[in-house]
Structures are given as structure tokens and as C-alpha cells.
Amino acid sequence: MSHESHELAHDDHHDHKPSGFLDRWLFTTNHKDIGTLYLVFSLLMFFIGGSMAMVIRAELFMPGLQLVEPEFFNQMTTMHALIMVFGAVMPAWVGFANWMIPMMIGAPDMALPRMNNWSFWILPFAFTMLLSTLFMDSGGPAAGWTLYPPLSLQGGQSFAFVVFAVHMMGISSIMGSINVIATILNMRAPGMTLLKMPLFVWTWLITAFLLIAVMPVLAGAVTMLLTDHFFGTSFFNAAGGGDPVMFQHIFWFFGHPEVYIMILPAFGVVSEIIPTFSRKPLFGYTAMVYATASIAFLSFIVWAHHMFTVGMPLTGELFFMYATMLIAVPTGVKVFNWVSTMWKGSMTFETPMLFAIAFVVLFTIGGLSGLMLAMAAADLQYHDTYFVVAHFHYVLVPGSIFALMAGTYYWLPKWTGHMYSEKWGKIHFWMSAISVNILFFPQHYLGLAGMPRRIPDYSTQFADFNMISSIGGFIFGASQLIFVGVIVHCVFKSRQAATGRVWEGAKGLEWTLSSPPPYHSFNTPPVIDSTTIAHVEEAH
Amino acid sequence: MKKQNTFIVAAAVTAAVIAAFWLLLAAPGYTGNKINMTQGVTSQSLISYQLHMTILWICVVIGVIVFSAMFISIVLHRKSRGHEAAQFTHSTKAEIIWTIIPVIILVVMAVPATKALVNMEVAPETEMTIKITGFQWRWKYEYVEDGVAFISSLQSNSNAARQLASGTEPSAVENYLLDVDNPLVIPANTKIKFLITADDVIHSWWVPALGWKRDAIPGFINEAWTEVMEPGIYRGQCAELCGKDHGFMPIVLNVLPKAEFQAWIQQQQQGMANEQAEVKRLWASNELMEQGAEVYAAQCATCHQANGQGLAPAFPALAGSAVVNGPVDDNIEVVLHGRQNTAMPAWGSMLSDSDIAAVLTYTRNTFGNETGDVVQPQTIARIKNG
Numbered sequence: 052m053s054h055e056s057h058e059l060a061h062d063d064h065h066d067h068k069p070s071g072f073l074d075r076w077l078f079t080t081n082h083k084d085i086g087t088l089y090l091v092f093s094l095l096m097f098f099i100g101g102s103m104a105m106v107i108r109a110e111l112f113m114p115g116l117q118l119v120e121p122e123f124f125n126q127m128t129t130m131h132a133l134i135m136v137f138g139a140v141m142p143a144w145v146g147f148a149n150w151m152i153p154m155m156i157g158a159p160d161m162a163l164p165r166m167n168n169w170s171f172w173i174l175p176f177a178f179t180m181l182l183s184t185l186f187m188d189s190g191g192p193a194a195g196w197t198l199y200p201p202l203s204l205q206g207g208q209s210f211a212f213v214v215f216a217v218h219m220m221g222i223s224s225i226m227g228s229i230n231v232i233a234t235i236l237n238m239r240a241p242g243m244t245l246l247k248m249p250l251f252v253w254t255w256l257i258t259a260f261l262l263i264a265v266m267p268v269l270a271g272a273v274t275m276l277l278t279d280h281f282f283g284t285s286f287f288n289a290a291g292g293g294d295p296v297m298f299q300h301i302f303w304f305f306g307h308p309e310v311y312i313m314i315l316p317a318f319g320v321v322s323e324i325i326p327t328f329s330r331k332p333l334f335g336y337t338a339m340v341y342a343t344a345s346i347a348f349l350s351f352i353v354w355a356h357h358m359f360t361v362g363m364p365l366t367g368e369l370f371f372m373y374a375t376m377l378i379a380v381p382t383g384v385k386v387f388n389w390v391s392t393m394w395k396g397s398m399t400f401e402t403p404m405l406f407a408i409a410f411v412v413l414f415t416i417g418g419l420s421g422l423m424l425a426m427a428a429a430d431l432q433y434h435d436t437y438f439v440v441a442h443f444h445y446v447l448v449p450g451s452i453f454a455l456m457a458g459t460y461y462w463l464p465k466w467t468g469h470m471y472s473e474k475w476g477k478i479h480f481w482m483s484a485i486s487v488n489i490l491f492f493p494q495h496y497l498g499l500a501g502m503p504r505r506i507p508d509y510s511t512q513f514a515d516f517n518m519i520s521s522i523g524g525f526i527f528g529a530s531q532l533i534f535v536g537v538i539v540h541c542v543f544k545s546r547q548a549a550t551g552r553v554w555e556g557a558k559g560l561e562w563t564l565s566s567p568p569p570y571h572s573f574n575t576p577p578v579i580d581s582t583t584i585a586h587v588e589e590a591h
Numbered sequence: 592m593k594k595q596n597t598f599i600v601a602a603a604v605t606a607a608v609i610a611a612f613w614l615l616l617a618a619p620g621y622t623g624n625k626i627n628m629t630q631g632v633t634s635q636s637l638i639s640y641q642l643h644m645t646i647l648w649i650c651v652v653i654g655v656i657v658f659s660a661m662f663i664s665i666v667l668h669r670k671s672r673g674h675e676a677a678q679f680t681h682s683t684k685a686e687i688i689w690t691i692i693p694v695i696i697l698v699v700m701a702v703p704a705t706k707a708l709v710n711m712e713v714a715p716e717t718e719m720t721i722k723i724t725g726f727q728w729r730w731k732y733e734y735v736e737d738g739v740a741f742i743s744s745l746q747s748n749s750n751a752a753r754q755l756a757s758g759t760e761p762s763a764v765e766n767y768l769l770d771v772d773n774p775l776v777i778p779a780n781t782k783i784k785f786l787i788t789a790d791d792v793i794h795s796w797w798v799p800a801l802g803w804k805r806d807a808i809p810g811f812i813n814e815a816w817t818e819v820m821e822p823g824i825y826r827g828q829c830a831e832l833c834g835k836d837h838g839f840m841p842i843v844l845n846v847l848p849k850a851e852f853q854a855w856i857q858q859q860q861q862g863m864a865n866e867q868a869e870v871k872r873l874w875a876s877n878e879l880m881e882q883g884a885e886v887y888a889a890q891c892a893t894c895h896q897a898n899g900q901g902l903a904p905a906f907p908a909l910a911g912s913a914v915v916n917g918p919v920d921d922n923i924e925v926v927l928h929g930r931q932n933t934a935m936p937a938w939g940s941m942l943s944d945s946d947i948a949a950v951l952t953y954t955r956n957t958f959g960n961e962t963g964d965v966v967q968p969q970t971i972a973r974i975k976n977g
Contacts, residue, residue, distance in 0.1 A: 113761075114761040114762070114767065114768075115752065115753065115757070115759075115760070115761045116753060116754065116755045116756070116757075117755075117756065118755075119755070120755055120835070121835040121836060121837075121838065121839075122835040122902075122905070125832070125834075125835060125837075188903070188904045189904050189905070190904070190905075193834075193835070194832065195832050199793060199831075199832070201791065201792045201793070201809060202792040202793065202832065202833060202834055205792070205834065205905075205933060205934060207904055207905070288810075289808075289809055289810020289811060290809075290810060290931075294810075294811075295793060295808055295809065295810070295811075296808060296811070329668075329676065330670070330676040331676040331677060331678065332678065332680045333680070334679070334680060334681060334682075335680075335681045335682070335685075335686055336680065336681065337681065338681070338686045360795060360803075360804050360805055360806050360830075361806045361808065361813075362805065362806060362808070362811070362813035362814075365708065365709065365712050365713070368708060368712070369705060369708065372701075372704060372705075372708070373701060376697045376700065376701060376704075377697070379693060379697060380690060380693050380694055380697070383689065383690075383693045384686065384689060384690060386657060387657075387685075387689045390657060390660050390661050390664065391685065393661060393664045393665070393668065394660070394664045394668065395664075395668050395674075395676070395677040395679075396664070396668050396674075396676045396677070397668065397669070397670040397674050397675055397676035398664075398665065398668055398669050398670060398674075399669070399670045399671070408661075408665070411661065412658060412661070415654065415657060415658075416654065419650035419653065419654055420650075422646065422650060422700075423643070423646050423647065423650060426642055426643075426646055426700075426704045426707070427704070427708045428638055428639055428642050428704060428707035428708040428710075428711050429628075429639050429642045429643045429646065429704075429707075431639060431711065431802065431803040431804060432628055432636075432639045432643070432799065432802065432803070432804070433643075434795075434804060434830065435795060435797075435804070435830040435831060436830070481601065481605070484605070485605055496625075496626040496627075499625075499626060499627050499628045500625035500626060500627070500629075501625075501629070501799045501827070501828075503797070503828050503829070503830045503838075504832075505832040505837060505838075506828075506837060506838030507838050508753055508761075508768060508838050508839075509768065509838070510761075510766070510767050510768045510769045511761055511762050511767050512625065556676075
């Protein structure tokens with residue numbers, strides 16, 4: 052007993068990183084190292100999924116088929132979505148959670164470090180399996196990331212790999228979520244009450260509950276596809292008494308919360324960054340927490356707005372239309388609070404702030420087109436067109452992904468102990484912000500003019516806007532190489548040391564630590580007072 | 592001074608360039624590009640359009656207000672201008688106001704949205720019924736009362752031009768990818784009920800000028816209705832991903848004045864009657880081979896390829912195939928009923944008995960297959976009728 056506590060104390064006083072490469076990275080139970088693994092992995096997936104997007108935009112550059120067969124095109128659209136959703140955005144947020152949550156709540160590490168290791172190391176295997184299907188005889192999945200049967204059941208033997216890969220991603224997400232919840236509920240420093248937690252921690256807590264609620268639903272849905280495909284069941288086969296539309300209900304019961312899983316942590320990051328660079332506390336902290344919780348609740352009762360064309364009863368369509376419209380209220384509250392935080396601040400515009408501002412503007416555009424899509428009578432026209440593609444890319448790319456980039460620039464000096472190149476960060480921002488609009492804005496026009504989504508070739512009336520969109524896409528893709536350059540430079544080359552606080556206006560426990568922070572963040576619980584944390588409970 | 596203005600200038604220039612770029616391209620007549628939803632030619636399409644425009648303008652106004660507040664703040668409340676940060680953190684009054692106002696706006700939006708949906712979905716008494724069935728990758732139309740039925744596939748010149756590296760410029764093909772061999776013909780000013788279903792996977796039948804799309808789901812029949820006010824030709828496409836040729840199953844709707852439609856339907860009925868007579872007679876083998884080659888090129892070559900080599904792995908070769916060279920009854924069975932969980936459809940419900948007999952004769956005696964079998968339309972009819 053005494054020996055054990057002696058060892059613990061010994062560990063506490065020295066910053067022991069495991070020395071061997073495998074010990075450090077493969078067997079690691081350290082939240083920072085696992086966070087780094089998640090972030091590097093998701094960046095790799097971002098480029099793999101991105102290169103698939105480049106294939107798609109290259110084929111759509113002109114009418115006519117120049118580069119790929121339609122079947123391969125469908126594999127590209129399907130894989131692009133699966134990789135970006137499950138491989139790039141979600142693991143990136145888990146990476147942020149790993150790095151930041153213990154530091155933000157005053158904990159030494161995550162609550163369940165070994166499970167943390169496991170939840171990451173499942174992912175490379177899951178995605179190797181998923182990507183390997185592209186090289187199999189029957190090819191990769193080609194029925195869209197939504198995997199609607201009966202089409203998805205026409206896939207060959209490789210379909211089993213897709214299903215098992217999705218299972219593994221689900222297990223990883225569930226374990227990650229359990230870890231986040233356990234950490235937040237049990238590891239907060241004394242005095243860090245729930246309503247003093249940074250908003251990023253709050254949004255992740257809510258996201259984690261969403262993940263635990265819906266990932267098993269997806270697992271069930273794909274398992275039924277598996278048995279329909281290989282074992283002769285008829286869950287989704289009308290000829291056998293099943294119902295193909297039932298899959299869509301189950302899928303979107305997972306799918307709609309899923310899209311909020313990708314955006315809620317983004318809300319959290321932006322809610323950290325805007326106050327820092329406005330040098331002013333976040334406006335309406337409590338309202339932000341309640342708005343996040345409301346969005347999460349509503350996400351469970353809007354799923355069939357993805358299915359207005361399947362032939363639902365009128366009352367069903369009305370219910371899902373009204374429920375969907377309601378989401379605009381808490382989302383509006385968030386946007387108004389961000390603008391109010393900036394209002395009468397003392398703003399500077401470093402790269403994280405630029406990305407955060409672009410997030411607020413462009414995410415709002417995506418939100419407003421979402422409100423349009425909620426109108427069932429108009430959705431009978433919008434549905435399954437490029438208008439929808441434009442909408443969800445606006446909320447995912449300049450939404451989730453810009454927030455990820457904002458967060459990366461914001462905390463990179465803290466993580467590495469070096470400043471990144473502000474000049475190149477800004478070049479990256481302007482290139483991305485301009486090209487992302489050239490890429491996605493014309494897609495609204497294409498959709499309204501009648502271009503369906505998921506087609507490899509189109510009639511000549513759509514040629515001009517497709518070419519513009521593709522050019523925007525190529526510029527956007529190339530701009531992301533700058534992002535990698537800035538990160539690599541910051542980690543390995545930058546000589547400009549970062550202070551502990553890094554940013555003049557930064558508040559919160561993570562900034563009380565050195566840059567880079569000690570291997571085990573807080574060995575003794577920090578003292579929580581109004582000078583060290585960003586959110587003091589509001590007096591009423 | 593110079594540095595502090597860099598951001599503002601950069602932001603303003605970017606916003607101006609992007610806005611000018613959008614507007615320039617959006618200007619009607621500049622590029623000939625359509626950028627907005629069609630008003631269409633039915634009461635429903637007008638409802639969709641009007642709702643779309645109402646909500647669009649509400650969204651534009653909200654966007655302008657929010658972004659203006661933000662931009663003003665960015666201009667005025669900068670550290671570089673020496674602005675000191677205020678330290679207010681919340682205002683319950685403000686939170687209540689910006690919760691209530693959006694709720695009111697939403698209620699205002701919900702009224703026209705509800706009316707629009709009710710008006711679109713509640714079908715009036717209809718005068719005729721057309722059943723639409725989606726197949727991979729063609730549509731079948733059946734005029735339920737008139738006993739006329741036919742298949743509608745991508746026009747052959749588009750189909751040739753759209754092959755990978757075909758060498759044909761799409762701009763040289765009239766109505767590239769939006770033209771079919773047999774358009775759906777309907778009368779103007781007539782309330783028509785559509786029964787929409789599918790045979791293999793989910794498709795979605797969409798002609799933008801009608802104002803709606805409806806999924807075609809195997810095993811289920813969806814209802815929809817229309818009444819087209821202006822005769823003309825209207826084009827659309829399948830809107831639900833349905834496999835490799837999802838982008839190549841267009842819809843062409845030819846709306847005729849009522850009298851012309853009557854003439855057309857009678858002509859079709861005559862054609863159907865002639866076909867019936869054709870099934871009863873004995874065909875010569877060269878007749879079957881000729882007709883079979885045509886049917887093969889139009890219907891089968893997309894998957895099994897013009898040379899019968901198929902496209903591995905999904906689409907098997909017919910050249911040297913065990914089924915094609917095996918017992919003729921088994922071969923007929925596969926063609927009539929298709930193969931489950933593959934793209935091979937049940938042709939029995941799509942092609943005429945003579946077409947099926949012809950294509951079977953053709954495939955069993957070409958691509959190096961030498962069964963010498965001649966399949967007669969009568970045989971197909973007998974097997975189909977049990």
C-alpha cells in the first residue's frame with residue numbers, strides 16, 4: 052500500500068513520457084497522446100475523403116463521362132461521406148475532447164484511460180477494412196452513405212466488411228462517449244460546478260449522450276442489412292413481409308442526431324474562441340447551455356424530414372415540419388449570443404477568430420437553407436437535389452470543419468509550446484473561406500434548377516455552375532495543404548515559444564498550465580476562482 | 592493605422608467579390624443558367640414556388656439583420672481602434688426577446704407552409720390513372736383504364752454519348768441525358784392520378800414542372816396527382832440513387848391537348864392489338880435474330896455490354912454463360928422473373944412476349960453461343976400464363 056502510493060507520488064513529480072515509440076503511442080493511456088493520435092488520424096482521413104471529393108468534382112467538371120465509370124463514381128460519393136463523417140469529423144472531435152476536457156475541468160487525465168486507448172486503436176482497423184473494400188472484386192459500397200436497401204443489398208460480398216467497419220466505428224464512439232461522460236461527471240476539480248464548466252465541455256457532455264443513444268440504433272440497422280443480405284431475412288424486403296421504408300426511419304433516427312453530434316462540439320469551440328478574441332465574457336452562458344440541450348432533444352423528433360417524399364400521411368408530414376422548424380429557435384439563440392459576445396468587445400482577428408467568425412456567418416447560411424428545407428411543400432422540389440448538397444456542406448465544411456480548424460489554431464500553441472505562423476494561418480483562412488463559397492454556393496442554384504444529387508453526369512444546362520463549383524473545390528482542396536504545412540512547421544520547426552496564457556484574452560483552466568502542458572495535466576486540483584475560469588455563475 | 596484596416600479591407604473586398612460573382616452569374620440572360628426553382632405548369636408547382644420565395648425572402652432578411660449587427664461590431668469594436676471591452680455577460684430580457692421573436696416568425700411561416708402542404712397533398716377526384724413503375728434504369732408507364740403500357744428508356748444518342756470517353760461532345764446531342772425513346776403522354780387540363788411503385792430498388796419520379804417528386808418503392812404503391820395547365824414537353828429525372836445508371840433514367844412528359852391525346856391513345860391501343868397478333872404467329876429465326884439484336888442493344892447492353900462480355904463483378908458475361916447455353920426453360924425463367932438482389936430485373940413485366948422471345952433467340956445464338964435454339968413468342972406467352 053505504502054509502496055504503491057510512493058510510486059504514484061513519484062509519477063506525480065516527474066513528467067515521465069514513455070520512452071519507446073510503441074510504448075508512447077501504441078500502449079499509451081495518456082489523454083494528450085491519445086488526443087494527438089485521434090487528431091492525426093482524422094487529418095489523414097480528411098485528406099483521403101478529400102481526395103475522393105476531388106475525383107467527384109473532377110468528373111463533374113464537364114458534362115459527359117471523362118474519368119470514371121458511374122459505378123465507381125457512386126463508390127466515391129458513398130466512401131467520401133462515410134470517411135468524412137466517421138473518419139474525419141467525429142474522431143477529430145474526440146481528439147479535441149481528449150486533449151481539452153481534462154485540462155478544462157482541472158483533471159489529471161480521462162477517467163478510463165485504458166478504454167481510451169482501445170477506443171482509438173479500433174479506428175485504424177475499422178477504416179482499413181472499410182477502405183479495403185475499394186480493392187475487392189465487388190467494389191466498395193455504392194448505395195450512398197445512407198445505405199438504403201434494397202440498393203445496398205445489391206452490393207457483393209464486400210458489404211459485410213462495410214457493416215463490420217460501421218460496427219467497430221460505433222463501438223469506438225460509444226466507448227469514447229462513456230469516457231467523456233465519466234470524466235466530466237467524476238473528475239472535475241473541487242469547485243468546478245456544472246454551470247462553471249467551459250461551454251466546450253458542456254457541448255461534449257451532451258454530444259456524448261447523443262452518441263450513446265444513437266450509435267446502437269445504427270448498429271441495429273446495419274445488422275439487419277447484414278442478415279437480409281447474407282442470411283435470408285426480410286427486414287427490409289417487401290416481398291418477404293418487410294419494409295424498405297422502415298430502414299429509412301431507423302437510419303434517420305440515428306442520422307439526425309448524428310449531424311448534431313458533428314456540430315455541437317463546434318458550437319462549444321466557437322463559444323470559447325469568440326470571448327477570447329473579443330476580450331469579453333461569453334454572452335448568455337446559461338442560455339447557451341439550455342439551447343444546446345434543446346437542440347439535442349429536438350434532434351430525436353425530426354428524423355422524418357429526410358423522408359418527405361416517401362409517401363407519409365399528411366399529419367406525419369406536418370408534425371415533422373413543425374418540429375424541424377422549432378430547431379431554428381435554440382439555434383437562433385446561439386447565433387444571437389455569439390454576436391452579442393462580439394458586441395462592444397475589444398476584438399482582434401487572429402486566425403482562430405477569423406475561422407470562428409466565418410463559422411458563424413456560413414453556418415447561419417446553412418441553417419437558413421435548412422429552414423427552407425423544413426417546408427415540406429417546398430421540400431418536395433428541393434429533396435435529393437444539389438440544394439440539399441449545398442445545405443449540408445455549408446453546415447459541415449464551413450460549419451464543423453472550420454470550427455475544427457479554429458480550435459486547432461487556438462490550442463496548437465498550448466499543445467506544442469510553439470506559436471504557429473500567423474501569416475500562413477491567415478493565408479490558409481482566406482483561401483479556404485473564399486474557395487469554400489465558390490465551391491458550394493453555386494450548388495444552391497444547381498439544385499433549384501433541377502439537378503439531382505449523386506449523378507456522375509448531367510445535362511448541358513448545368514455545365515457552367517458545375518465547372519465553377521469544381522474550380523472552387525480544387526482551390527479548397529489545395530488550400531488544405533497549407534493547413535498541414537502550418538501544423539508541421541508549428542510542431543517541428545517553430546522557434547517562437549508560446550506563453551502559458553498564449554492569447555491575451557484567454558480565460559479558463561487550460562491557460563493556467565504551461566505550454567506545452569505537463570504530461571499529467573493537473574496533479575493537484577487547481578483552485579477555482581473567477582480569475583482563472585471563463586464562466587462564473589451568473590448572479591440573478 | 593495601415594495594419595488595423597487590413598482586415599476590414601480584406602473582409603469587405605472578399606464579400607464584394609463573392610457577392611458580385613454570385614449576382615453576375617445569377618443574372619438571367621447572362622449565361623442562360625437557370626438559378627431558381629421553376630414556377631412549373633400545375634397548381635402544385637406554383638404552391639411550391641410561392642412558398643419557396645416567401646421563405647427565401649424571410650431568410651434573406653434575417654441573414655441581413657444578423658450579419659449587419661456582426662459587421663458593425665467588427666468595424667466598431669476592435670482593439671486596434673482602441674475600443675475597450677465592456678464586461679456585460681447576460682440579459683434575461685434579451686434572451687426572452689430573441690426566443691419569442693423567432694417563435695412568432697416561425698408561426699407566421701407555418702401558416703402558408705401548412706396551407707401549401709394541405710393543398711398539394713389532398714387529391715381531388717381524378718379522371719384517369721397512370722401506373723408508374725421504376726426499374727433499374729428505365730420507367731414503365733401503364734394507362735390503367737386504356738390498357739396501354741410501355742417502357743421509357745434513355746434515348747440511344749444520349750446513351751452512346753454518355754459512355755466513358757465516348758468522344759461525342761454532350762453539347763452536340765439534343766437534350767443530352769434528358770431525352771427518352773417513349774415519352775409519357777398525358778392530356779392537358781385533366782386530373783390524373785399516378786400510382787407509383789418500383790420493381791427492384793427505390794427510385795423517385797420527378798418532373799420539376801409538376802412541382803413534386805414521389806419515391807417509387809418496391810412492394811408499396813404511392814399515390815400522387817397532377818393537372819397540367821399548358822400542353823408542352825417537360826423533362827425530369829430519377830431523384831433517388833438507384834445504382835450505377837441512376838443519372839441515366841430521365842423522364843419526358845409530353846402533354847397534349849385532350850383531342851390529340853385521344854388520337855394518340857387509340858393509336859397505342861391499335862399497336863398493342865397488332866403486337867398480340869404478332870405473338871400468335873410463328874416467327875422465322877432471322878426475324879427473331881434481327882429484332883433480338885435491337886432489343887439487346889436497347890435494354891441489355893448497358894449491363895451485359897454490346898459484346899456480351901458483361902462488366903465484372905456485378906454484371907455477368909452472356910458469352911459462354913452456363914445459363915444462356917443451358918436448358919432453354921431455365922434461361923426463360925431468369926429473363927422473365929429476374930434475379931433477386933441483383934440488377935437483373937423481371938423482364939416479363941416490361942417487354943412484350945415477342946421481344947423476350949427475340950432477345951432469347953439472339954443471345955443463345957451469338958457472342959459465340961451456339962445452342963441453335965429458336966424461341967417463339969408463343970412459348971413465352973404459354974410459360975407466362977402458367
